[in-house]
Amino acid sequence: MGHNKHIERESKAATKVYDNRSLQIDYRTLKPIIKEGMSVLDIGCGTGAISKDMASIVGPSGKVTAIDNTQKIIESGQKSYKEFKNLQLIHSDLFDFETDEKFDLITAARVLQWLSNPKDALLKMKSLLKPNGIISILDYDHTNLEWTPAPPESMQSFYNTFLKWRADAGMNNGIANDLPALMQEVGLTNIETINSDELYTKDRSDFESKVGIWSKVAGLTQLVDEGYIEEDKRLQVIEEYDTWVKTDAISMTMKLNEVRGSFQ
Numbered sequence: 001m002g003h004n005k006h007i008e009r010e011s012k013a014a015t016k017v018y019d020n021r022s023l024q025i026d027y028r029t030l031k032p033i034i035k036e037g038m039s040v041l042d043i044g045c046g047t048g049a050i051s052k053d054m055a056s057i058v059g060p061s062g063k064v065t066a067i068d069n070t071q072k073i074i075e076s077g078q079k080s081y082k083e084f085k086n087l088q089l090i091h092s093d094l095f096d097f098e099t100d101e102k103f104d105l106i107t108a109a110r111v112l113q114w115l116s117n118p119k120d121a122l123l124k125m126k127s128l129l130k131p132n133g134i135i136s137i138l139d140y141d142h143t144n145l146e147w148t149p150a151p152p153e154s155m156q157s158f159y160n161t162f163l164k165w166r167a168d169a170g171m172n173n174g175i176a177n178d179l180p181a182l183m184q185e186v187g188l189t190n191i192e193t194i195n196s197d198e199l200y201t202k203d204r205s206d207f208e209s210k211v212g213i214w215s216k217v218a219g220l221t222q223l224v225d226e227g228y229i230e231e232d233k234r235l236q237v238i239e240e241y242d243t244w245v246k247t248d249a250i251s252m253t254m255k256l257n258e259v260r261g262s263f264q
């Protein structure tokens with residue numbers, strides 16, 4: 001398979017994961033503070049599945065601007081959610097995003113985990129905030145993921161390799177725990193940490209798709225391309241983990257925090 005085909009397949013898989021997300025389930029702690037009439041900027045929105053739920057709440061007197069730097073994913077969202085007239089999906093990197101507008105609420109869900117400069121991202125967000133506006137970041141502590149029972153050895157080893165690959169690239173595997181200090185450093189106040197752990201148990205209809213996220217991560221060829229894992233080992237991880245999800249798996253807990261701050 002050629003390189004472009006790989007990228008296409010991987011972006012389709014990511015599109016599916018992001019389209020399945022909702023404000024109610026995947027950013028549940030934020031919902032109570034979104035109000036009619038608000039202007040919201042959602043950074044790293046993926047396809048905009050969560051952003052379109054925000055757009056429904058702010059209503060026609062408000063608006064949601066949602067940006068993402070992956071073109072294929074944002075284009076998919078522009079098609080899927082075009083009936084949401086108060087939702088604007090824009091292909092842009094956060095650091096290149098320019099606007100004269102300021103926002104009441106700026107959100108970034110599962111995005112800062114991918115950045116080697118999360119503090120710069122917070123500074124950029126602060127520059128786009130209205131006085132008394134709120135910044136809300138939802139992110140992971142990947143160092144404390146819990147699987148019950150333990151998954152196959154091949155996945156445990158892959159997961160450790162994945163964390164090492166991330167750390168080597170300058171990403172913070174425990175960003176959820178460091179966000180309050182980072183927000184303080186950039187001068188935000190009223191900083192609040194709200195536990196947003198995601199517990200997936202077998203009785204949930206989305207159990208296999210949510211727990212299967214690690215199979216999708218192992219589906220990415222980047223770790224092979226960069227010499228972190230052999231291709232046959234990667235395929236073994238997927239096969240054994242998929243079987244485990246269907247048979248032995250009982251639950252998985254992803255550790256997340258929503259951390260909020262405001263700027264006077």
Ligand SMILES: C[S@@+](CC[C@H](N)C(=O)[O-])C[C@H]1O[C@@H](n2cnc3c(N)ncnc32)[C@H](O)[C@@H]1O
Nearest residue numbers: 021044045046068069070092093094109110111
């Ligand atoms: C894990 S996805 C999260 C999508 C969505 N927020 C959610 O929670 O379902 C992270 C997204 O952030 C985007 N992203 C990463 N770095 C970015 C940057 N510097 N500027 C804009 N988007 C970025 C990626 O393209 C990806 O779609």
